[in-house]
């Protein structure tokens with residue numbers, strides 16, 4: 352397949368890659384000063400040809416353009432939706448409520464609550480469900496920490512870093528740990544707790560509100576939250592696949608049997 356550079360060369364009749372570079376630079380910043388690669392050497396009539404890899408970097412693919420446009424829209428919309436990002440923001444007075452919602456989806460109360468329930472449970476069915484919930488919550492923490500550490504996307508600039516108990520990777524925003532936990536816990540509860548319909552609706556609403564509040568608080572961009580929800584949803588399938596039972600993990604269950 353001919354490379355984009357070679358087809359351009361055929362059209363212009365030029366043997367050098369200079370025109371390719373010029374067109375891209377002028378599209379991006381028409382008023383920008385000459386870059387080193389555009390500058391002619393004194394006394395020479397043409398710039399030295401660019402290495403192939405430089406041209407490829409400057410030649411944005413359709414996917415690249417689509418992704419950067421999506422990210423630009425994401426940053427812009429997330430900033431506009433960050434209406435509780437500070438006390439002085441448009442909905443700054445709702446910030447304390449948003450922070451309560453934030454704590455309701457935080458890892459510490461969920462881990463402590465599940466652990467406490469496990470210690471108090473007196474039926475083997477409850478122990479099995481709570482042990483798997485604990486496993487799911489820990490798996491979620493590890494997975495989110497790994498992805499945050501790999502992607503290293505900084506939190507939005509309008510975020511005030513005043514969160515309740517964080518770990519080092521929480522300076523990064525992709526994906527939202529609250530969103531993964533909300534989706535995971537929501538699926539888990541709907542599947543393993545016998546609840547009346549209004550309560551099931553409340554659980555789904557809680558997960559949605561926790562997720563939306565991440566953007567409103569300015570903690571995350573929308574894509575962090577959307578990916579977090581997908582990740583948490585998928586993680587539940589993994590947990591169900593690896594379901595711990597007295598048969599598959601007898602030693603673990605022996606620890607909790609009174």
Ligand SMILES: CC(C)=CCC/C(C)=C/CC/C(C)=C/COP(=O)(O)O
Nearest residue numbers: 458459516517518526527528529530
């Ligand atoms: C047992 C253990 C290691 C507990 C750590 C619990 C903990 C500090 C979880 C972090 C929860 C948190 C602040 C997540 C960040 O959520 P985002 O939605 O802002 O990504």
